[in-house]
Amino acid sequence: NAGVTQTPKFQVLKTGQSMTLQCAQDMNHEYMSWYRQDPGMGLRLIHYSVGAGITDQGEVPNGYNVSRSTTEDFPLRLLSAAPSQTSVYFCASSAGTRDTGELFFGEGSRLTVL
């Protein structure tokens, strides 16, 4: 199993550009989420999904869109990138209603917005 796979690992954008961070998991997990981590800070929840077709906002959702058309994939879209969105983004998944509290994280996507 690959676990949670994030692409790209690194990305540089100009202000106003759009892009999508991809996240895929092969563990048949119901729950998926996106976090961002700024230097010296903990992780903050952006959006999460408890199953295909269901998404909800986390702590810092502004500027980001998500969709969950399949169990495996949970892309994060930045429609008009801003320098404040420079951060490291982590995708995570868990077994949802069967879970034990263990979140599985991807390796992160490092985004710089100029």
Added chain:
Amino acid sequence: DAKTTQPPSMDCAEGRAANLPCNHSTISGNEYVYWYRQIHSQGPQYIIHGLKNNETNEMASLIITEDRKSSTLILPHATLRDTAVYYCIVRVGGGTASKLTFGTGTRLQVTL
């Protein structure tokens, strides 16, 4: 979810036990204590969790006080590879785990 308080940093000599404290004085009866760690800039890694009984796995032990207002994560024989930021998180367990809230954690430095 209950708030947690952790020291910002700790040092430990390699081979010794690392004892990382966490205060969660407002914990509710149905809230679990979770511990994760983040090595360098990798994604966080689950370590252990518990409700009220002490727990042990291949990575660590979790000691929860009888009143559940605090807990201690114990790494019995710390190695250099255990240098990381350790997060203590309290939330309702079961179901959708997740919406876990990560604070700033404790930065553990293991030295020779």
